[in-house]
Amino acid sequence: MKEDIIRRAIGDIDDDLIEGAKEASAAPRKKRKTVVLKRVAVAALAVVLATFGLLMLNANVRAAVLGVFIGTDSEGNTVVRFGENEESGTTDPVDVNDVMIGYVPEGLTAEEITGEDMLNDYRIIGMKSNDGKYTYAEVRIMSERVFDTKFSPGSFDYFSPTTVNGMDAFYTDDMDFIGEEYIASSGMDPDFFRGGLIIFGDGEIIISVSGYNISMDEIIRIAENVTW
Amino acid sequence: MSERPFNRNRRGNVDDRVIVQMFLDRDEDAIAEAKRRYGDYITYIACNVLHDRQDAEECLNDVLYAAWGSIPPQEPKNLRTYLGKLTRETAIDRWRKNTRKKRIRSDVVMSLDEIGEIVAGGDLDAQLEEAELSREISRYLRSIDETKRDVFIQRYWYYDPIKNICARYGFGKSKVLMMLKRTREDLAEYLKERGFIE
Numbered sequence: 094m095k096e097d098i099i100r101r102a103i104g105d106i107d108d109d110l111i112e113g114a115k116e117a118s119a120a121p122r123k124k125r126k127t128v129v130l131k132r133v134a135v136a137a138l139a140v141v142l143a144t145f146g147l148l149m150l151n152a153n154v155r156a157a158v159l160g161v162f163i164g165t166d167s168e169g170n171t172v173v174r175f176g177e178n179e180e181s182g183t184t185d186p187v188d189v190n191d192v193m194i195g196y197v198p199e200g201l202t203a204e205e206i207t208g209e210d211m212l213n214d215y216r217i218i219g220m221k222s223n224d225g226k227y228t229y230a231e232v233r234i235m236s237e238r239v240f241d242t243k244f245s246p247g248s249f250d251y252f253s254p255t256t257v258n259g260m261d262a263f264y265t266d267d268m269d270f271i272g273e274e275y276i277a278s279s280g281m282d283p284d285f286f287r288g289g290l291i292i293f294g295d296g297e298i299i300i301s302v303s304g305y306n307i308s309m310d311e312i313i314r315i316a317e318n319v320t321w
Numbered sequence: 322m323s324e325r326p327f328n329r330n331r332r333g334n335v336d337d338r339v340i341v342q343m344f345l346d347r348d349e350d351a352i353a354e355a356k357r358r359y360g361d362y363i364t365y366i367a368c369n370v371l372h373d374r375q376d377a378e379e380c381l382n383d384v385l386y387a388a389w390g391s392i393p394p395q396e397p398k399n400l401r402t403y404l405g406k407l408t409r410e411t412a413i414d415r416w417r418k419n420t421r422k423k424r425i426r427s428d429v430v431m432s433l434d435e436i437g438e439i440v441a442g443g444d445l446d447a448q449l450e451e452a453e454l455s456r457e458i459s460r461y462l463r464s465i466d467e468t469k470r471d472v473f474i475q476r477y478w479y480y481d482p483i484k485n486i487c488a489r490y491g492f493g494k495s496k497v498l499m500m501l502k503r504t505r506e507d508l509a510e511y512l513k514e515r516g517f518i519e
Contacts, residue, residue, distance in 0.1 A: 095440045095444065096433065096436060096437035096440065098440075098451060098454070099436055099437070099439050099440050099454070100413075100436050100477075101410070101451055102451050102454040102458055103436065103458060103477050103478060104406050104409050104410065104455075105406065105452065105455035106455055106458055106459045106474070106478070107459040108398070108399040108402040110459060110462055110463070110470065110474060111402045111405065111474060111478055112399070112401070112402065113467075113470075113471065113474075114470070114471040114474035114475050114478065114479070115479070117467075117471040117475075118471070118475055118479075118481070118489055
């Protein structure tokens with residue numbers, strides 16, 4: 094039977110491949126330890142951030158903090174604030190509609206998908222693939238006068254600090270965008286739905302750029318070409 | 322008991338080359354040494370297929386007997402993988418006999434069905450030599466991502482259950498199944514492009 098032929102052929106593959114797979118079956122136990130340690134570290138970080146968040150309720154403490162704040166709110170959402178300023182509201186606040194998208198990756202088309210129920214201080218621009226393949230990027234533009242930047246809990250393993258055009262930013266290149274149930278029902282490779290996110294702002298405007306099946310370099314390039 | 326001075330490494334194990342030479346010299350201590358060194362390894366693979374300790378131990382004896390009967394003329398450079406290959410075939414044969422007696426293990430059925438999918442869409446070249454097919458499969462496996470390669474071999478060479486692979490890598494079941502499916506499909510495409518599957 095042809096199935097037996099292929100089975101025997103797999104059985105006779107090179108010895109070093111067989112040995113390598115056997116060694117790998119022992120090695121990933123370290124990865125499990127690393128995953129556990131990572132989760133413990135994230136939990137510890139959440140505790141530190143929550144403590145810091147409580148401190149930040151104090152106006153004097155907040156005023157003393159420069160740059161960005163990231164933490165969790167009472168609902169467990171990840172909250173990011175940039176350029177906290179006690180005296181919020183400048184004389185000429187930036188209108189989210191004045192924000193321009195200067196770069197759209199090749200093969201994607203940008204369109205405004207802001208819902209009608211959105212306030213005037215919030216816009217969403219989606220970038221969908223022209224060939225129907227599953228690539229997606231999104232730019233969210235928010236006025237910090239109205240919104241804190243909130244993201245669903247559990248999606249991020251970590252944020253790393255960086256800058257975008259001189260503004261403080263946070264990014265992650267390993268985020269789950271869609272839950273396991275949808276992945277299973279879509280029949281798609283789960284890795285398709287892992288992607289990147291970068292958030293930055295200047296105290297008046299917060300920008301988040303995110304996407305899956307798209308490189309982090311492209312996400313950063315989109316971010317760097319957002320202007321206001 | 323032979324008076325041959327054994328070369329034992331730091332773990333107290335006889336070197337493979339010495340054991341193979343013992344087989345070649347028809348020294349019956351070769352079987353005991355091979356069992357001591359690789360008994361657990363052989364039993365591990367056999368258990369993955371047979372899921373029965375007693376069957377696996379009987380398989381171990383069959384494998385050592387088969388090694389005694391095949392060395393010489395075989396002179397394996399890597400005794401462990403040689404015994405592993407004998408174990409795969411011996412365990413599958415025993416499993417098939419058990420299956421005919423209706424002692425069916427669904428995990429092995431799934432694994433063999435999955436392997437069958439690789440050639441389901443066509444016929445193997447009538448002039449095909451299995452050794453050549455093995456070499457091509459090895460070539461393909463070397464060209465893919467290391468994790469995908471190791472998962473493929475763990476599933477289809479060692480017959481590791483999916484849940485063990487999931488636990489080993491911290492992957493969800495759907496991710497492992499999807500990974501294996503894509504690797505099988507890519508291997509089938511690879512073999513078709515090279516004329517092994519018509």
